[in-house]
Amino acid sequence: MRKKEPEDTGFDINSIPGIAGRSPKNSCEMPQALINRLPVYFRCLRDLINRDVLKVSSQELSDICGVSPSQLRQDMKYFGGLGQRGYGYNVMRLYNSISETLGVGRKYSAVIIGAGRLGEALYESRLFEQRGVWVKGVFDVSREKTGKEFGAVTVRGTEELCDFCRENRIDIAVICFPCLEKEEVTGLLKDCGVSGVWNFSQVRLDGEELGVPVENICTGDSLMMLTYEMSVRDNRKDENKA
Amino acid sequence: MRKKEPEDTGFDINSIPGIAGRSPKNSCEMPQALINRLPVYFRCLRDLINRDVLKVSSQELSDICGVSPSQLRQDMKYFGGLGQRGYGYNVMRLYNSISETLGVGRKYSAVIIGAGRLGEALYESRLFEQRGVWVKGVFDVSREKTGKEFGAVTVRGTEELCDFCRENRIDIAVICFPCLEKEEVTGLLKDCGVSGVWNFSQVRLDGEELGVPVENICTGDSLMMLTYEMSVRDNRKDENKA
DNA sequence: TAGATTGTTAATCGATTAACAATC
DNA sequence: TAGATTGTTAATCGATTAACAATC
Numbered sequence: 001m002r003k004k005e006p007e008d009t010g011f012d013i014n015s016i017p018g019i020a021g022r023s024p025k026n027s028c029e030m031p032q033a034l035i036n037r038l039p040v041y042f043r044c045l046r047d048l049i050n051r052d053v054l055k056v057s058s059q060e061l062s063d064i065c066g067v068s069p070s071q072l073r074q075d076m077k078y079f080g081g082l083g084q085r086g087y088g089y090n091v092m093r094l095y096n097s098i099s100e101t102l103g104v105g106r107k108y109s110a111v112i113i114g115a116g117r118l119g120e121a122l123y124e125s126r127l128f129e130q131r132g133v134w135v136k137g138v139f140d141v142s143r144e145k146t147g148k149e150f151g152a153v154t155v156r157g158t159e160e161l162c163d164f165c166r167e168n169r170i171d172i173a174v175i176c177f178p179c180l181e182k183e184e185v186t187g188l189l190k191d192c193g194v195s196g197v198w199n200f201s202q203v204r205l206d207g208e209e210l211g212v213p214v215e216n217i218c219t220g221d222s223l224m225m226l227t228y229e230m231s232v233r234d235n236r237k238d239e240n241k242a
Numbered sequence: 243m244r245k246k247e248p249e250d251t252g253f254d255i256n257s258i259p260g261i262a263g264r265s266p267k268n269s270c271e272m273p274q275a276l277i278n279r280l281p282v283y284f285r286c287l288r289d290l291i292n293r294d295v296l297k298v299s300s301q302e303l304s305d306i307c308g309v310s311p312s313q314l315r316q317d318m319k320y321f322g323g324l325g326q327r328g329y330g331y332n333v334m335r336l337y338n339s340i341s342e343t344l345g346v347g348r349k350y351s352a353v354i355i356g357a358g359r360l361g362e363a364l365y366e367s368r369l370f371e372q373r374g375v376w377v378k379g380v381f382d383v384s385r386e387k388t389g390k391e392f393g394a395v396t397v398r399g400t401e402e403l404c405d406f407c408r409e410n411r412i413d414i415a416v417i418c419f420p421c422l423e424k425e426e427v428t429g430l431l432k433d434c435g436v437s438g439v440w441n442f443s444q445v446r447l448d449g450e451e452l453g454v455p456v457e458n459i460c461t462g463d464s465l466m467m468l469t470y471e472m473s474v475r476d477n478r479k480d481e482n483k484a
Numbered sequence: 485t486a487g488a489t490t491g492t493t494a495a496t497c498g499a500t501t502a503a504c505a506a507t508c
Numbered sequence: 509t510a511g512a513t514t515g516t517t518a519a520t521c522g523a524t525t526a527a528c529a530a531t532c
Contacts, residue, residue: 103473231345
């Protein structure tokens with residue numbers, strides 16, 4: 001995990017003039033904390049555009065996004081001087097820059113696997129189109145579900161999944177069936193050639209193991225964070241009574 | 243935001259013997275980073291219990307949870323000496339301690355508002371019961387949905403929501419309808435007396451504004467993080483080609 | 485006892501904040 | 509020009525890691 005062993009070389013590269021400071025690491029590498037904030041900036045800037053706002057100051061935008069003005073300006077550095085001193089930021093240019101970083105506009109394609117209530121709710125939501133992702137197919141293991149019409153697509157059996165993904169160059173598999181073992185997913189996706197997995201099942205998937213990026217939607221963890229906060233407040237009340 | 247203004251008092255409280263170090267802040271106050279890991283520990287320990295594992299070392303548990311052994315031991319301090327040197331941790335005691343902190347066992351009650359596909363999917367999932375939350379009612383604005391049977395409960399109209407919550411001392415409101423303005427939620431929950439909100443709608447809610455803890459499920463943000471990671475890898479590939 | 489593993493300290497790393505000079 | 513607001517530096521804060529003494 002460590003990047004530098006302070007004792008194992010006799011000199012410090014930063015002490016050499018001309019090398020020091022030129023590229024402290026890779027100047028393009030964004031800190032993880034900023035990456036986690038990108039979707040928030042994306043959402044808030046989109047709202048500003050919908051309200052026809054053309055310019056925004058770090059103070060205003062930071063209020064909307066729930067970060068400090070200082071932090072916002074620190075973050076915006078990575079999008080290359082889109083601000084103007086004395087004026088603020090051009091909303092549209094900032095939005096475009098952040099969208100590009102997030103891969104909106106790359107037109108990724110997806111299939112939903114699992115045609116239950118969750119799969120249907122997702123299919124009908126605006127989630128995908130708003131973010132430049134195109135759902136090209138829906139699949140299910142169950143014979144009862146296959147053939148069913150889902151908006152513009154027909155639910156197919158999972159035995160067709162691999163061929164469909166390869167023929168249509170599908171990028172993302174959305175896991176919407178209640179799976180019990182992660183091997184179920186590994187088996188299903190083997191040979192499909194997708195380059196990303198969006199996982200709504202109860203089993204946490206590991207991107208390292210699958211070899212492609214994975215995002216897990218951990219609703220259970222979220223519910224626990226809620227009961228934690230509620231419990232902290234309840235404990236405080238109990239203490240005040242005693 | 244700042245906790246301390248270094249220049250505005252003439253002395254440093256930590257320099258006074260007997261006060262310094264006794265309670266650096268509140269010794270019970272857990273760091274935020276640890277709080278965010280609690281649901282992970284909860285889930286992993288539950289899995290160990292289901293597999294009848296009785297003891298676990300910091301090395302083993304940290305592997306399972308995806309943290310470093312050092313970090314895990316640092317975290318476990320807050321649960322008060324549940325480890326034994328040369329042996330490890332008692333799985334059940336650790337699980338109980340973390341569960342209690344998370345508020346499992348407080349038996350919170352909830353209502354689901356919105357009887358669409360998402361609401362139905364949530365109602366039928368094991369999410370709530372596994373975490374000690376009891377769903378006592380389902381509500382919807384639509385006349386078409388009210389009266390429908392949802393497992394053991396009947397869908398009620400939202401006009402009954404407030405009375406129901408008060409009569410049944412409901413703790414949590416689960417927002418499952420596609421709302422466009424946060425005022426819709428504020429209006430609906432006013433006078434319901436719930437002490438927590440679990441929000442699946444597209445509009446982000448703010449706990450400060452509502453006066454109770456809120457957890458937002460931001461599926462859109464998650465999808466953006468996935469396309470970000472995919473895009474980073476695609477960019478790398480493109481560079482290698484060029 | 486000897487081996488194993490925790491609890492704890494100090495060092496390091498990364499993220500945030502404050503402040504102000506640069507400049508539109 | 510004068511006022512406003514960014515870009516950037518240095519200080520601070522909080523989280524993580526390494527290492528080892530304490531002890532089961």
